[in-house]
Amino acid sequence: MGSTGIHAPAADAAGAPRTREDVVLAAGRLFAQRGYHGTSMRDLGEELGMLGSSIYSHVAGKNELLVEVIRRGAEFFNEVVATASAAGGTAIDELERLIRGHVRVVVGHIDEVRTFLFESRFLPEYDRLKIVEMRDDYEAAYRSAIERGLGEGSIAAGVDPGITAIFVLSVLNALIRWYRPDGGRDADDIAAEMWAFVANGIGAEGSR
Amino acid sequence: MGSTGIHAPAADAAGAPRTREDVVLAAGRLFAQRGYHGTSMRDLGEELGMLGSSIYSHVAGKNELLVEVIRRGAEFFNEVVATASAAGGTAIDELERLIRGHVRVVVGHIDEVRTFLFESRFLPEYDRLKIVEMRDDYEAAYRSAIERGLGEGSIAAGVDPGITAIFVLSVLNALIRWYRPDGGRDADDIAAEMWAFVANGIGAEGSR
DNA sequence: CCTACCGATCGGTAGG
DNA sequence: CCTACCGATCGGTAGG
Numbered sequence: 001m002g003s004t005g006i007h008a009p010a011a012d013a014a015g016a017p018r019t020r021e022d023v024v025l026a027a028g029r030l031f032a033q034r035g036y037h038g039t040s041m042r043d044l045g046e047e048l049g050m051l052g053s054s055i056y057s058h059v060a061g062k063n064e065l066l067v068e069v070i071r072r073g074a075e076f077f078n079e080v081v082a083t084a085s086a087a088g089g090t091a092i093d094e095l096e097r098l099i100r101g102h103v104r105v106v107v108g109h110i111d112e113v114r115t116f117l118f119e120s121r122f123l124p125e126y127d128r129l130k131i132v133e134m135r136d137d138y139e140a141a142y143r144s145a146i147e148r149g150l151g152e153g154s155i156a157a158g159v160d161p162g163i164t165a166i167f168v169l170s171v172l173n174a175l176i177r178w179y180r181p182d183g184g185r186d187a188d189d190i191a192a193e194m195w196a197f198v199a200n201g202i203g204a205e206g207s208r
Numbered sequence: 209m210g211s212t213g214i215h216a217p218a219a220d221a222a223g224a225p226r227t228r229e230d231v232v233l234a235a236g237r238l239f240a241q242r243g244y245h246g247t248s249m250r251d252l253g254e255e256l257g258m259l260g261s262s263i264y265s266h267v268a269g270k271n272e273l274l275v276e277v278i279r280r281g282a283e284f285f286n287e288v289v290a291t292a293s294a295a296g297g298t299a300i301d302e303l304e305r306l307i308r309g310h311v312r313v314v315v316g317h318i319d320e321v322r323t324f325l326f327e328s329r330f331l332p333e334y335d336r337l338k339i340v341e342m343r344d345d346y347e348a349a350y351r352s353a354i355e356r357g358l359g360e361g362s363i364a365a366g367v368d369p370g371i372t373a374i375f376v377l378s379v380l381n382a383l384i385r386w387y388r389p390d391g392g393r394d395a396d397d398i399a400a401e402m403w404a405f406v407a408n409g410i411g412a413e414g415s416r
Numbered sequence: 417c418c419t420a421c422c423g424a425t426c427g428g429t430a431g432g
Numbered sequence: 433c434c435t436a437c438c439g440a441t442c443g444g445t446a447g448g
Contacts, residue, residue, distance in 0.1 A: 017417080037245035038330065041443060053444075054417045062443065118326065122246065156408075160401075167405045170382030171375050178374055193368075197375045200364075201409040225433080249427060261428075262433045270427065 018048055023058045024072070025111075027065040032114035036066055036122045066119060067127050073116030074134050076105040081141045091149035092204055095168075096195055098142060102172045103191040106179060114176050139165050146202065156203025168198050226256055231266045232280070233319075235273040240322035244274055244330045274327060275335050281324030282342050284313040289349045299357035300412055303376075306350065307406065308399040310380045314387060315395040322384050347373050354410065364411025376406050 026047045030039040041062055042052035059065055080101030084094055106113050120131045142165035149155035171194055179190070199207035234255045238247040249270055250260035267273055288309030292302055314321050328339045350373035357363035379402055387398070407415035 035243060035245055035330070037243055040441075042441085050417060051419090052442095053419090053421095056444070057417065122243070163401050164405065166382070166386055167379050167402070170385075171378045173382060173385070174374070174378030177378075177381070193371050194375070197372065197409045200411055201405045203408060248425075250425085258433060259435090260426095261435090261437095264428070265433065 018050065018058065020058045022048060023055060024065060024068050028069040028072075028111035028115055031066065031069055031119055032111040036115075036119045063124060066115070066123060069112055069115045070120055070123060070127070070131060073109065073112035074131060076109055076112065077102070077138055078134065080105060081138060085141065090154060091145050091152055092154050092199075094145045095142070095149070095198075095204075096191075098145065099168075099172065099195055099198065100188060100191040103175060103194065104187045106172075106175045107181075107187040107190070110176065110179070110181075117173060117176060139169060142168055149202070149204070154205045159202050164202055167201065171198060226258065226266065228266045230256060231263060232273060232276050236277040236280075236319035236323055239274065239277055239327055240319040244323075244327045271332060274323070274331060277320055277323045278328055278331060278335070278339060281317065281320035282339060284317055284320065285310070285346055286342065288313060289346060293349065298362060299353050299360055300362050300407075302353045303350070303357070303406075303412075304399075304403055306353065307376075307380065307403055308396060311383065311399040311402065312395045314380075314383045315389075315398070318384065318387070318389075325381060325384060347377060350376055357410070357412070362413045367410050372410055375409065379406060 023044075027039075027044055030044055030047055034043070040052065041055055044065075045052035045055055048055070059068075080098065084097040084101055087094070087097060089097075116131075120128060123131060143161045146155060146159065146161040146164055146168075150157065150159065150161065175190065185193075196207075198204075231252075235247075235252055238252055238255060242251070248260065249263055252273075253260035253263055256263070267276075288306065292305040292309055295302070295305060297305075324339075328336060331339060351369045354363060354367065354369040354372055354376075358365065358367065358369065383398065393401075404415075406412075
């Protein structure tokens with residue numbers, strides 16, 4: 001078989017050894033599909049073509065993998081907020097950018113997002129609290145964009161920014177429940193449909 | 209200690225032995241909090257004040273508990289659809305009733321609903337498929353109410369019933385993520401706030 | 417990355 | 433519902 005002998009390290013079809021990156025990506029896939037507690041290190045090894053015990057040469061433990069996968073998910077969302085806020089424009093423009101960015105993250109990094117949304121409760125306390133904070137900040141970005149729109153008059157008076165931010169994020173987050181990569185809609189199509197619904201929900205000017 | 213001797217069965221503070229009902233309710237609590245794979249039969253025994261092995265005198269296995277908890281969650285939602293559809297009235301009335309009923313189920317049976325929404329993927333294949341069907345029917349109830357509203361002219365022309373049903377259910381289902389029993393809002397308050405958002409989203413007549 | 421393990425815990429059973 | 437177990441699997445380690 002292999003030219004390096006019986007004890008050659010397992011490797012992928014191209015012969016390259018696995019990296020920490022491979023391990024984290026595979027962990028994201030399995031955590032998203034089977035859940036953190038439903039995935040064993042041996043399962044993960046099988047996914048990578050190696051033994052479960054071999055994974056420990058890439059990471060310190062199973063927990064570290066959960067932290068790393070979720071940290072990546074959180075980072076994608078943080079980047080969206082940073083970009084959308086820095087771009088300027090009206091509150092309505094900002095909201096549209098936030099939504100489009102969010103949908104792109106879900107569509108482009110579904111495993112990390114699924115793990116982020118479903119498995120964060122199994123994080124060690126310290127990391128779990130950081131994620132809770134991050135979610136609060138994320139929600140606050142939506143709330144403050146809505147408040148700005150209220151000030152501009154581009155969002156209907158009487159809209160409650162707090163609860164409305166929650167509702168908008170509800171629509172966005174539920175995407176992981178129904179999105180299918182083969183569904184024929186791309187990220188920006190989905191974002192446009194969501195925006196049509198949300199714009200009416202907040203009485204955005206010119207929405208109907 | 210107990211008057212029935214050293215080998216008296218464990219019982220609650222009132223001295224009553226546990227029933228199958230107690231076991232299923234406790235399982236719902238733990239599955240909702242720690243997840244199905246994060247809950248051991250010994251954990252569940254501790255919650256009930258008995259040994260893990262004693263649970264097998266009430267149920268055949270851990271899996272049966274998952275099926276039973278989720279079956280109950282599904283039943284609550286099915287009852288809402290049956291009641292809301294049978295009550296007559298306009299499509300708008302029906303939608304309002306569906307939403308109010310849904311929120312009441314989440315608020316009143318949060319453990320079963322959480323388990324239903326987060327742990328269904330761990331169900332045995334047969335039961336999992338039944339739940340998928342049930343969800344499709346549930347979504348169809350929203351879709352057909354929206355279609356009826358379109359026909360009545362009480363919902364804005366141009367609204368897509370399929371995607372809109374998904375968005376409305378997104379707002380409803382996300383309630384399990386943010387609802388806190390001590391939050392000062394009761395079920396009907398929450399339902400009214402959701403309806404205000406959704407009614408605008410679908411351009412319900414008189415919504416703004 | 418593999419071999420060869422470890423102690424702990426898992427779902428579950430027999431018998432009372 | 434408890435006692436006393438069972439085989440299987442878990443996360444993880446030492447050493448190469």
